Amino acid sequence: MTMPPTAAADRLLNLYPVLSGLPADRLAALTQPQAVIHLPAGSQVFAEHQPCQGFPLLLEGNIKVIKLAASGRELMLYRVSPGGSCIISSSCLLAHTDYNARGIAETPLTLLVLPVGEFSRLLVEQAAFRDFVFHLFTDRIAELMQLVEEVAFARLDQRLAKSLLARNENALNVTHQQLADELGSVREIISRLLKGFAAQGLVALGREQLSIIDRPGLQKIAAV
Known part of the structure; x- marks a missing residue:
């Protein structure tokens, strides 16, 4: 238009x-x-x-x-x-x-x-x-x-937590590959970290999307 x-x-x-x-x-x-x-x-x-x-x-x-x-x-x-x-x-x-x-x-x-x-x-x-x-x-x-x-100097899990929090939304339409590209990493490592976040109850994972469940928990990881 x-x-x-x-x-x-x-x-x-x-x-x-x-x-x-x-x-x-x-x-x-x-x-x-x-x-x-x-x-x-x-x-x-x-x-x-x-x-x-x-x-x-x-x-x-x-x-x-x-x-x-x-x-x-x-x-x-x-x-x-x-x-x-x-x-x-x-x-x-x-x-x-x-x-x-x-x-x-x-x-x-x-x-x-x-x-x-x-x-x-x-x-x-x-x-x-x-x-x-x-x-x-x-x-x-x-x-x-x-x-x-x-x-x-920062650990990759810190940078990943910061990247998720920076979007200022709880429902994110983003793939593991997109996050890997953004952080200069590879998809397999990002997937492993996200699964770890999910096991801690910080996020919920879906197909080409994820939901932030525990924002304060992610903030603690980002601040370590």
């Missing part, structure tokens, strides 16, 4: 108020119907070694950014939600390099892409936008440092 220009502009400015300083004609060009992109869940938003075509501004849905190892295993680096954006995209634009990770639509998406020229122009002309981009770097780097620490 196409989002009307005024609705797209209102949604954009609500999520990205830093763009409120744009002249009306530039905002209208950015939010014209053909500029609004809709992608189904599971779509590839960008791929490794692909040139960056612009700066994504997410209006609806979630993108997961993942790194693929030579072995074929994946590690989720971070998620992008509405009002945020992707530091890999911005770093590629600033350094004029290709993507070095993949972006996958975790849910159906609605987004706009700020063209390369407009991104560069805003960095030069708008101090507020420049601050937004560099604050984004600061926040994401802190997240990535935490990820490195968890991968290097």
